[in-house]
Amino acid sequence: MKKKPKLRFGLPKGSLQEATIEKMAKAGFNIQVSSRSYIPYVDDEELEIRLIRAQEISRYVEHGYLDCGITGHDWIQENDSKVHQVSEFQFSKVTRQPARWVLAVPEDSKVKSVKDLKGKRIATEVVNLTKKYLRKHGVKAEVEFSWGSTEFKAHELVDAIVELTETGSSLRANKLRIVDTLLSSTPRLIANHTSWKDKWKRRKIETLSLLLKGALEAEAKVGLKMNIAEKNVAKLLQSLPALRNPTVSNLSQKGWVAVETIIDEHIVREIIPQLKAAGAEGIIEYPLNKVVY
Amino acid sequence: MKKKPKLRFGLPKGSLQEATIEKMAKAGFNIQVSSRSYIPYVDDEELEIRLIRAQEISRYVEHGYLDCGITGHDWIQENDSKVHQVSEFQFSKVTRQPARWVLAVPEDSKVKSVKDLKGKRIATEVVNLTKKYLRKHGVKAEVEFSWGSTEFKAHELVDAIVELTETGSSLRANKLRIVDTLLSSTPRLIANHTSWKDKWKRRKIETLSLLLKGALEAEAKVGLKMNIAEKNVAKLLQSLPALRNPTVSNLSQKGWVAVETIIDEHIVREIIPQLKAAGAEGIIEYPLNKVVY
Amino acid sequence: MKKKPKLRFGLPKGSLQEATIEKMAKAGFNIQVSSRSYIPYVDDEELEIRLIRAQEISRYVEHGYLDCGITGHDWIQENDSKVHQVSEFQFSKVTRQPARWVLAVPEDSKVKSVKDLKGKRIATEVVNLTKKYLRKHGVKAEVEFSWGSTEFKAHELVDAIVELTETGSSLRANKLRIVDTLLSSTPRLIANHTSWKDKWKRRKIETLSLLLKGALEAEAKVGLKMNIAEKNVAKLLQSLPALRNPTVSNLSQKGWVAVETIIDEHIVREIIPQLKAAGAEGIIEYPLNKVVY
Amino acid sequence: MKKKPKLRFGLPKGSLQEATIEKMAKAGFNIQVSSRSYIPYVDDEELEIRLIRAQEISRYVEHGYLDCGITGHDWIQENDSKVHQVSEFQFSKVTRQPARWVLAVPEDSKVKSVKDLKGKRIATEVVNLTKKYLRKHGVKAEVEFSWGSTEFKAHELVDAIVELTETGSSLRANKLRIVDTLLSSTPRLIANHTSWKDKWKRRKIETLSLLLKGALEAEAKVGLKMNIAEKNVAKLLQSLPALRNPTVSNLSQKGWVAVETIIDEHIVREIIPQLKAAGAEGIIEYPLNKVVY
């Protein structure tokens, strides 16, 4: 009897683990991590999940130990991994901005640009990215690997740091100033080149990508539904281009229609007052699990 | 270059903090509290969030340090703050009752009404409210500020307490009897009088109010959808006034319609058996993020 | 004045408590457990909730102390309780499999079937079930009650164990091999025989059953909605029997319809690629609170 | 090469685990529990530690799986285990009273003595002890195993409970009244009868017993040292019999001696004022690790 093919899929362990497992569940794949076993259960016999540090996933995808995995663009670059990039996922829900690796110095430092780093010492978790950045700008400086608490080091131990930030508020709280941005990074689904050429695996990876994108897309979107007099619909849609491709369905009450659409959650706060002004009634917003265009 | 206007908005710190931030997110404003910074991040450049104890918010709104804030009716009264009340929010989801400040005594106390408190000692966190209440009833008694664990004090340290309760179950568990209710309290959005006169700020506050009400409203409501034979619709709607303003849409299957409405979540448990009895099929209930009438 | 009738309802305390209270809330009954009182608050004056260990609920329902309760089939059997079974609830969401009590031995044990247990020692929490199982197979062996950590005992303290498992991964991690399954168990709503004969109580229990089933059903189902050209609908429905009883509603855009249906969440991951292939557009999946057919 | 003999030693797992490991360390045996291995490390190659529920230890000592173990007198009796009792350890440090299994009823219950239990229902974790107790008093009653929260059951589910208590304060807080004491229980070191006959094992067990007793003894004792004029010593020792067998050493200062003794920690609070009155100076109390007479 032929053994069923399996796809070995790497997910980031640690701080992102819970969020990733939740997103996989939204995509339709339920994962259960047992404290007694390092191999998680997943309710799909065609999948084998491995939890691996985000920093290392691209390395193991490149080596072929994993068929595919989810990790950040930053670590793929830092590891200089030769992998196939299948898809890019959405920015952080809270800030709607990608995470950024930035060059930062104390507020009162004399360093104003990368050029001022000549001969200085820089601490960072992304040593290769930082060295590449310095080379690009023709600056010679010492780069050392930081095992953590990098922000504290900028004040006493080194001259500058290259650190990850989303809103910059932690840097501000530590009295640090951003000098430059080295790299913006979003999560990616990557595949081993050989696995990608395997027909069965590729189809499986593509399905994973479709469903994960659908689930992640849905996190930043909501359903919006309202009733409006038929005569006002045209004006409504014209003045509110955000309501693209709405589903307009007839109501049994003559002259009224229900307008339903999917929009970015973060513009709802601007659009609702406008909808009311345009004559919409009974506006409701509801959550989504998946959105697949 | 002109600086962008900002609205300074106070949210309750401490036990209500997480719930409030969650409700703000439902309203469309994502807040991120950093352990290293006391100023939270919010994804709206027109807002500045401050987390302040609920007891103090009305004071700082009155003084103008905050343009507006969310706090309880009780603390506005206790502080006797001169502020503009913008809106009142919904009762607790669990009990559907407002929180109440009650006068309580041990079960076997001889105190049967406020009149019996003459010459007694009362411990409470709301000293001013309690003194006002005693004055109103012409009772002279000593009122002392309680720093906590007020319920324990009623048995040994003082003659009566004025304490906050929702269901009364904690008082009952402590063998205390409610003598009277001093004040029912719901959360309010309040504004500084001067800020309220500023056109830009007022519009911003009104939008916040609209979206927060929409989000809070949605917590106690659900969407209900069912299929029913067209001939039964009239009877259904007549016998079930809770289904007000339903959206009735035609189905492709002849003679059948889909009826959809928004109703209070807590009456669903009574109405579903009735809907089935009236011939409804495929009843589904779904959650809502916002409801704006 | 006649006192209002009340239904005394037992829910499982401990590891299942939080999940059960959440499911009750989805069914429409909000429960609040106070650390100071052992009787939880519920927002229904006709109900009295008691939290009792799952192992004991059937005993107290049989004795009439509780009118009804939720517990597992396994403990009803272990206690040999004479109760009325009202309804059976759904399997685990993660694995979609019922929990099973299995006979397990170390991987390298010589025990291959129940017959090999003759004269051996078995540790288990379900002593009666295990004894009944051995009797059925005509095997004489010693069964001892295990107070916990049963899996560890299989290697050193006893010859075999009878333990609960869902995916088997904990057993595998402990190097144990499953020899046989004694019992599959799902949660049940059970009632005291006398209470079941009481007209008011029976109606109340049936409503609870209907709403709980609706809530649990909804956990494993989702709403799916898509737009499709009218001409493709027939083919779509024919090739995808999972989309049974869809609601097809007309859109204002000529020639297009909206197809909406409720399906098992775990087949969405297979069906979405097929829907796209069949010409569906704007596919969205949304969560449900209740599903009542 | 001959394999070194080993002694398999069972320690109570769970709530007593940390305290037991701490006491073993005081006795001179350092144990390290790893979350990844169920066999703890101990820094004595002649020992093998097993952590097992206190309820089960005597059973496994009797069966010979363990050579010896520490458990309570109560569970040895409940299991009716045939084991050799090596030593009894000290009472609780806080209360200086042994734990007691007591028969308790609601404060307002009509049950005044065991005789009143005829035909009643009793919940307990120690079913055998309770049945034996009832038989001894010639009372027929139903005894059922309680899986936990036994105190709550006394008010509603059963007529009486048999529960463990030290100070009785938890029973009082739950409005329960103690009717009778079934058994006082202290921790015991027990040995398997065969192991006890083995010369090497017996010596090892006796050493363990000596050191554990020394360590436990030391927990309730302290060293007391003071200076006193030689002429006052006789009077001091006469009037304070608690200072038995003091070490009196000469000081270089003529006419003064240092008196040092080991006494029960709980009488220090009474004796210090008396020592001062008797002319003692520079009284110091210091902690002990072990006391071996």
Next chain:
Amino acid sequence: MKKKPKLRFGLPKGSLQEATIEKMAKAGFNIQVSSRSYIPYVDDEELEIRLIRAQEISRYVEHGYLDCGITGHDWIQENDSKVHQVSEFQFSKVTRQPARWVLAVPEDSKVKSVKDLKGKRIATEVVNLTKKYLRKHGVKAEVEFSWGSTEFKAHELVDAIVELTETGSSLRANKLRIVDTLLSSTPRLIANHTSWKDKWKRRKIETLSLLLKGALEAEAKVGLKMNIAEKNVAKLLQSLPALRNPTVSNLSQKGWVAVETIIDEHIVREIIPQLKAAGAEGIIEYPLNKVVY
């Protein structure tokens, strides 16, 4: 039969609770706090313990509800309580400094002395102390009660704060500058005036005071013991006045003595190198439970 007299003793609840209970244990009184009862157990039938917020203890001692209690000098002053002060306890072990209530402002504030506060707003938990301080300096300013997070307020909500500090490091971390110290505060044992006149109660309180002082004294002291040639002793003691009143005992080895003394733990780090230089050998330091001179 005459009822035994009891002393009602108030200990601070909350952040100081665990430390206080530990110190009481060192003094010889074992206290056990039960989560189910608000009256702690103590192994002395002559005592009744009550856990009350430090802010309120002096009030309840004054009213006679408590016979005595432990609280800070600050709260006795803030409450202006008429109580008998029995004893003062030692400073913090870590910093060896009393806690201080200080007037603090932002680092860059123009406020340089209390005089500059005229017309300003000050937030504090000790409203009465602050008002008294301002009156003493003839400064009129608004003082408002702060419910917490007072340090954050200094930057935005008020002009100055009066806050508790030990090392000042939290103020520095918040970029605040200390302008003045209002009050240094140490823990005190206080008694109700009437209780103090009762002979039995007074003796009991004095014993408590003696033992608590002995236990607290011991926390900051250690025993030091060393061997030294007899001929070097005189020089040793002369050059090291810290070794006051040492116990010098003869050793069996001719010409050598053992010198033993009790000294402040924080000077050991300075004295040990000097002891070695003076010829001391085998220096050991050991911990103490109580020191009573």
Next chain:
Amino acid sequence: MKKKPKLRFGLPKGSLQEATIEKMAKAGFNIQVSSRSYIPYVDDEELEIRLIRAQEISRYVEHGYLDCGITGHDWIQENDSKVHQVSEFQFSKVTRQPARWVLAVPEDSKVKSVKDLKGKRIATEVVNLTKKYLRKHGVKAEVEFSWGSTEFKAHELVDAIVELTETGSSLRANKLRIVDTLLSSTPRLIANHTSWKDKWKRRKIETLSLLLKGALEAEAKVGLKMNIAEKNVAKLLQSLPALRNPTVSNLSQKGWVAVETIIDEHIVREIIPQLKAAGAEGIIEYPLNKVVY
């Protein structure tokens, strides 16, 4: 005015932090870490504490940012730091063995010695140590930095790991076999070469070293005291060489002496039975804070 000199002292942050601060307190230096400030408070104005990851301390001591620091021999070697080694501290109390970096492979791996690693892939946190080790044995293999969970990797991701172990029990639990030991590592106090030449700093570092060694020494030692008839002393000391340099003091009771000594805590368990056999009475063991020979 001349500024007081300060010594900048690095302590390991993270998992060893609490233990190190406790040891510093035993040495006489009280450190308080504030969550709001990254510079800890220490009660010695001549010291400045910095908490830095153990992996990085030697680097910052070498660079001169720190005058001295405590870190493991392993990380000094891994970083190849040029520093002055002041002292080496004691092994783990539990196992009395130094931590070891070992080469480990799955139990059933064909790798039997370092030679078998040719062409293989090895994961480790100590990349440089591992490369040096391979070079020494003339083996070419790929070494990759492991970000954590190294033990899991040995089974699937790489061929071997180099990992830290004390008792080997975690490796055994993960079914790994130790092939070789690369390095044994103990904690060291290291100093910057320039700081070590500064007279004031050197004296301060030497005092720190003396006190820390005294405190660490004391953790593994205890005081032992017993009474014995004078005539038995000689035999006692002869037969028990562990009792080296005892203090023998005369007792007032004729013919008896007190023997007191400091011995390794882990041999007490062997020696006590022998002491009793030799006629010793009233044996007590007491804890020590510091031992300085």
